[in-house]
Amino acid sequence: MNDYQMMVDAYKDAGGEDVFSDSDVAHIVLERDKILGQHTVEGLNVQAEKTAEDTVKVFVTVESGYKIKNPVHMCFGVLPEEGRQKIDMNVHVKENAHVEVRADCIFPNAVKVEHIMDAVINIDPHGSYIYKEHHFHGDNGGVEVIARSDINVKSDGKLTTKFDLLKGRVGKIDFDYEAELADNAAVEMLARISGQKDDFIKIREAGHLNGKNSRGVLDSKIALKDSGEAEIYNELTAGAAGAMGHVDCTEIIKDKAVARAVPIVEVSHPEAKVTHEAAIGSVDSTQLQTLMARGLDEREASEIIIQGLLND
Amino acid sequence: MSKLLEVKDIHLTIDEAEILKGMEFSIEQGEVFALIGPNGCGKSTLAYTLMGINNYQPQKGEIVFKGKNLNKMKINERAKLGLTLAWQEPARYHGVTVREFLSLGLKSRGEDVSEKKIRDALNQVAIRPGQYLDRFIDKTLSGGERKRIELASLILMEPDLVILDEPDSGVDVVALNNIGEVINHFRENGTGILLITHSEEMLHYADRAALVCEGEIIRQGKPDAISDYFKSYCLPCHKEVECDTEVAS
Numbered sequence: 001m002n003d004y005q006m007m008v009d010a011y012k013d014a015g016g017e018d019v020f021s022d023s024d025v026a027h028i029v030l031e032r033d034k035i036l037g038q039h040t041v042e043g044l045n046v047q048a049e050k051t052a053e054d055t056v057k058v059f060v061t062v063e064s065g066y067k068i069k070n071p072v073h074m075c076f077g078v079l080p081e082e083g084r085q086k087i088d089m090n091v092h093v094k095e096n097a098h099v100e101v102r103a104d105c106i107f108p109n110a111v112k113v114e115h116i117m118d119a120v121i122n123i124d125p126h127g128s129y130i131y132k133e134h135h136f137h138g139d140n141g142g143v144e145v146i147a148r149s150d151i152n153v154k155s156d157g158k159l160t161t162k163f164d165l166l167k168g169r170v171g172k173i174d175f176d177y178e179a180e181l182a183d184n185a186a187v188e189m190l191a192r193i194s195g196q197k198d199d200f201i202k203i204r205e206a207g208h209l210n211g212k213n214s215r216g217v218l219d220s221k222i223a224l225k226d227s228g229e230a231e232i233y234n235e236l237t238a239g240a241a242g243a244m245g246h247v248d249c250t251e252i253i254k255d256k257a258v259a260r261a262v263p264i265v266e267v268s269h270p271e272a273k274v275t276h277e278a279a280i281g282s283v284d285s286t287q288l289q290t291l292m293a294r295g296l297d298e299r300e301a302s303e304i305i306i307q308g309l310l311n312d
Numbered sequence: 313m314s315k316l317l318e319v320k321d322i323h324l325t326i327d328e329a330e331i332l333k334g335m336e337f338s339i340e341q342g343e344v345f346a347l348i349g350p351n352g353c354g355k356s357t358l359a360y361t362l363m364g365i366n367n368y369q370p371q372k373g374e375i376v377f378k379g380k381n382l383n384k385m386k387i388n389e390r391a392k393l394g395l396t397l398a399w400q401e402p403a404r405y406h407g408v409t410v411r412e413f414l415s416l417g418l419k420s421r422g423e424d425v426s427e428k429k430i431r432d433a434l435n436q437v438a439i440r441p442g443q444y445l446d447r448f449i450d451k452t453l454s455g456g457e458r459k460r461i462e463l464a465s466l467i468l469m470e471p472d473l474v475i476l477d478e479p480d481s482g483v484d485v486v487a488l489n490n491i492g493e494v495i496n497h498f499r500e501n502g503t504g505i506l507l508i509t510h511s512e513e514m515l516h517y518a519d520r521a522a523l524v525c526e527g528e529i530i531r532q533g534k535p536d537a538i539s540d541y542f543k544s545y546c547l548p549c550h551k552e553v554e555c556d557t558e559v560a561s
């Protein structure tokens with residue numbers, strides 16, 4: 001079996017859709033620094049090029065006025081037990097353009113794997129970019145993910161990111177996303193992660209609502225068990241009239257897990273407003289007991305509540 | 313009719329406060345038995361004790377359901393025997409849809425999930441399936457809506473005995489009529505009901521009733537008689553009226 005087929009099979013095993021033969025769907029398939037497939041559609045430039053050992057640069061450019069109908073599928077991963085993959089991503093959504101990217105990052109056999117993503121994202125006026133990243137790490141816990149994003153959303157632009165890692169071990173995750181927003185721009189960053197054993201999760205998401213009437217939502221939901229650990233730093237600053245934002249962090253812990261939430265909220269204009277909520281604790285007893293009163297045992301009931309939280 | 317539930321001399325003390333002081337009553341199959349009393353008299357504590365919530369473990373007395381002693385059983389073991397509870401304030405669930413929540417009632421009985429049964433149950437509580445099945449049971453639903461959805465889940469569960477804790481609190485008149493219809497549905501299907509309320513209007517749905525005051529049942533009998541006593545003595549009570557503990561016929 002060739003590398004491409006192995007990668008696509010691993011992608012499907014992780015729940016990915018079979019889209020790579022569809023000529024209407026742009027895609028990229030990367031295994032470590034090997035570019036196994038790439039395809040683009042009108043109005044969109046999706047291109048990968050190897051720039052160094054273990055490093056690939058990925059360009060995504062949406063031309064002005066183009067609304068790309070089908071989500072772009074990106075399949076990244078390392079199939080062997082050991083390896084390193086560094087992706088330098090450069091995204092440019094031009095004026096009045098729209099694109100959605102679904103990135104599946106697959107490390108099914110990882111024992112010692114490093115996945116590094118450095119992204120620069122520019123969204124021009126009235127542009128819109130949705131980025132959904134789904135990770136599948138296998139059961140060894142041998143993945144280290146380091147992700148950095150510098151994001152610039154110009155007036156009336158919109159960015160949505162959604163990260164989820166719900167099956168398999170996390171290993172170690174270290175995120176640092178930072179977004180600057182102009183007038184009427186909006187950003188929504190969502191993270192849903194389930195950690196276990198000695199997994200370590202560190203997330204820093206920051207949104208700077210610099211423009212008038214800009215909007216920001218940072219929403220993290222984390223479930224931890226065994227001796228898993230999480231540190232969530234959500235930062236939202238608002239410095240213009242009408243800027244509004246909300247920070248929400250919910251973490252459910254079991255066993256010896258430890259969770260920390262550090263919301264940073266800064267408002268420097270009297271007509272701006274930012275709110276935050278943080279809740280860390282075990283599964284809510286009323287929720288648990290209601291489900292147990294329907295006949296579920298404690299483990300089944302906890303699982304439904306935690307999965308629900310992470311699906312939210 | 314056979315005795316479904318027998319509550320025998322239940323005493324419960326929490327943090328040195330005696331909440332339940334020797335409660336004693338029974339419920340038969342298909343019977344609606346109402347417990348009425350003012351806020352804080354121990355009605356909800358009794359409901360939690362019967363269901364085994366919060367590890368409420370009576371220090372004295374017995375809870376016998378379908379001939380089995382429940383005292384040491386976990387909540388889910390009691391549920392599997394056919395006993396369940398509808399909370400006064402139903403829980404919210406992030407990310408759990410109405411459809412998923414209702415399917416638990418069927419799964420608990422070992423039945424396959426049937427879309428038709430779920431829809432029928434929602435219709436019975438005046439909730440439009442098409443508008444609600446894919447909604448999350450979170451803060452976007454009102455307390456009244458969550459209450460009706462919880463009742464639908466009980467309909468699907470088909471328990472032998474259901475404890476309804478203040479089913480009328482926080483609901484509008486339409487929903488109140490609907491709750492009455494659900495009570496009648498349970499009665500017709502042979503499900504016993506322990507109806508906990510502080511509103512004498514709810515006693516109209518009961519076959520028998522008891523009046524609770526400060527952790528004790530002070531009177532049992534026909535709902536009309538209990539309602540009259542409640543209105544005459546309990547509502548204006550300022551601790552000046554001596555209540556007798558004689559059991560009315």
